Amino acid sequence: MYTDLLFNLVRRELKLKYKGTVLGFFWSLLNPLLTLVTYGWVFGVLLKSSVPHYTMYLMASLIPWNFFSVTLTSSVRAYTDNSTLITKARFPRVILVYSTILFNGVVFAMTLLVVMVGMYVFHIPYTLRLLMLIPAIAVQLILSIGLGGILAAMNVRFHDTGHLVDILVMLWFWLTPVVYGWQSIPTKYVWLMSFNPFSFVVNLYQYAVLGQGLMVNTYISMGIIVIIVLIFALTYRRYASKIAEWI
């Protein structure tokens, strides 16, 4: 029954986002395209990145990253921005986190089409490896729900969380192989990347699109994601009923 609420909330956000704009969802394509061009210029041309098919590599990494970062910065406020709904209506609170992620997921799905077009433009062959996009998206969603859920609940108790996330997301970006290649990471430090769950996710996308080999220890990365989801599930079970009281 609450799936209707979920989809209605997503539908509402989508309608609000594009209402009154002439270009509609092209804005959602324009933003990553402009970032791509800028980063491509700075890292590909000026700093002469050694990554083969650099523009394509950037596309395959930056577009999932954009989805991830906007998911974190918006889901951290999923509860606090909807305090009226929380104190005036009864529904599973986590729906607000899901709807935030799903809404950004729809926008992401459209930008993913840009990646497909990019592959055509840069003569990257479409292979069966592309099927790896499915686990890549699945793992990203699971990680986003876990982290988003924890952060949203924390922000109810400590309003600092939102500000903290804004900063940490920026740092996280530079600590993940998005604009630089795995080759740039000194061999003795590569193992550290396994502890950054998003570098695992982005690695999956890079594999699907460009055949970039898996550089992380899958067990460690998956383990960390499982722990994050468990923390989310346990704290949510414990504190879900407190959200309306604390908000």
Place this chain on the structure above:
Amino acid sequence: MIEIHGVSKEFDLSKDRRISLKEWFVAPDHEEKRILRVLDNISLQVNPGELIGVVGENGAGKSTLLKVIAGILTPTEGHIETSGTVASILEVGIGFHGELTGRENAFVYGSLLGVPRSVMKRRMGHIEEFSGIGQFLDVPLRKYSTGMQMRLAFSVVLSVDPDIFLLDEVFAVGDQDFQEKSRNALTDLVKRGKSILLVTHDFALASSICTRVFYLTKAGHIIELNRPRNAEEISSQILGIHSRQLA
């Protein structure tokens, strides 16, 4: 049916103030606790076919009582049993957005009240008719007058068909004609065996449509009034309670 067994609700006001991480660490542990007891050992039963009115001053805890019954807040002591589906209308038109049309808002609002989308589609004609909004249904809500917004919201509420209704001050809306219509709709619901708990400041309304009327004191006690026939009888009985408490 609603059964409320010895329910008390306390708010810890001292906790409320420690909202940022800094304060969390800096605040001394032995800070004086400020507990506000809003509801004190409340027992009440609402049978099918009963419309119970709850009156009381601002801040007496009427809304808190409804929120506890609705399951939005958890009681500090006691417990509540409800049989059947519950719809709580603690504020008319929560989640309404000015940029969306009346129809779009109705869908979101309906799903917040737990109505599936398919059911909402079927009831849209009824909503259109009851609200008297006509062709405005597909116009953005910001073009509505306050009265029209309220009429739309209340029409959605009435198209919900749960066994238990919790209503907080929802009748101060619309013109004379619409109020009359809403009142009749409520009495119809009661005849159909629904349990309704109505919080209101309107003594005339409480005495005219409620089967029983309760007074919630500032101390959080609930006292049944003696079958008031008009608004004056409610006022005089409340005065009586006050003078007895002073004596």
